[in-house]
Amino acid sequence: MARMPKEHLEARRRQILDAARRCFIRNGFHATSMQDILAEAELSAGAVYRYFKSKDDIIAATASEALAELAAAFEADESAAPPGLDDIVDVVLQVDRPPLSGSRESAQFLVQVWAEALRSPLLRTKLQTVMEEARRVVGGLVARHQRHGLLSGDVPAEQVADVLMALVDGFLVSRAVYGHDGRTDSAAFRNGLRALMSASGRAHG
């Protein structure tokens, strides 16, 4: 019996997933062909189909991985020292797998995942689960601030959490679409958010 070390099996999977991810970022899930992935991974069709049973399988695997990284970034924040509410955007900066990409690519891939979630009920459910958990984490953060009197307790923590989550998503969109200019600099973003958070309560024209 010539069974190869299981680490090589995992390495091949990684090789394929990374290549596929690069392709998906470049062209989206459905405009990249299998041949694109094969070329990027420098493997033959037969080789790839040994590790994944279909293209949809590869799509699901890469998307799930991205969501898992996003979830991990939020969960890491829960146990860590509670940051200021205006640091929330930095959470997404942790979502970044070194060998592949800078944070820009991660943001771009997440945009593709959102789009795909609109047509794949399974992926959609996974995404909703991850964001539900993230909302819980951020909601706890908000509630803590409310208890410390740093934030009005009149408004449900969840509503504020939803705003912060939207900020994260919106920042990801900016980063994905506009790239690395001032608009996607997290420090400038945090600065703007801090200014907004210290506005006088009644803002009306």
Next chain:
Amino acid sequence: MARMPKEHLEARRRQILDAARRCFIRNGFHATSMQDILAEAELSAGAVYRYFKSKDDIIAATASEALAELAAAFEADESAAPPGLDDIVDVVLQVDRPPLSGSRESAQFLVQVWAEALRSPLLRTKLQTVMEEARRVVGGLVARHQRHGLLSGDVPAEQVADVLMALVDGFLVSRAVYGHDGRTDSAAFRNGLRALMSASGRAHG
């Protein structure tokens, strides 16, 4: 000569674009086939190809239309009475073409457009142009608030504007992915944002 009334030509275009848009929302640009569009529009291939020279042409037309609607929503805000900063999200609620969809579908389509902008330089440029203009409008709104002392003048208006723009984008993502629950209710969202904006300036744990 049997030239048909020009209004019918425009009506056919509209019919095709609307059908295509519905398909694109349902399945994304590249997972919907021409046959899907033909069936949805209840037209033959020959008919559709009289009005659009390719599928990419249809994609570009629908995407441009969506961006134009987004731009119009922002520009409408510029001339109108200046709303409170926390009303900014309502701007996107105007981006909604009646016969086609509720605001949910518009949000879903915009997510698809974002994803497509990552692979189409032309669409990307258009999107950047629209958002640049929107940033100018929102930036002016922020500057006005700063002049009235409702917002600190220490921070560049653009940075605050970027945060608000991200809020809009993030709200669109929520609306697209999660649908019509509390999280996508603009009133609740505005409520949360208002709470956040009246936080004490030093928010740190």
Next chain:
DNA sequence: TTGTCAAGGACGAATGTTCGTTCTACCTTG
């Protein structure tokens, strides 16, 4: 250590399908 072997792994041409698009014949309209 080294030679042998069976099974796992990789390849790439082949397959059937589906895609976007075109073409020709027919119909409708002013």
Next chain:
DNA sequence: CAAGGTAGAACGAACATTCGTCCTTGACAA
């Protein structure tokens, strides 16, 4: 009735996937 509009079959290209073949690997006996 002529020109514009429509239909739907037909086309080649490109797609995801499979298959037969060959190569590589690790286990094991000597």
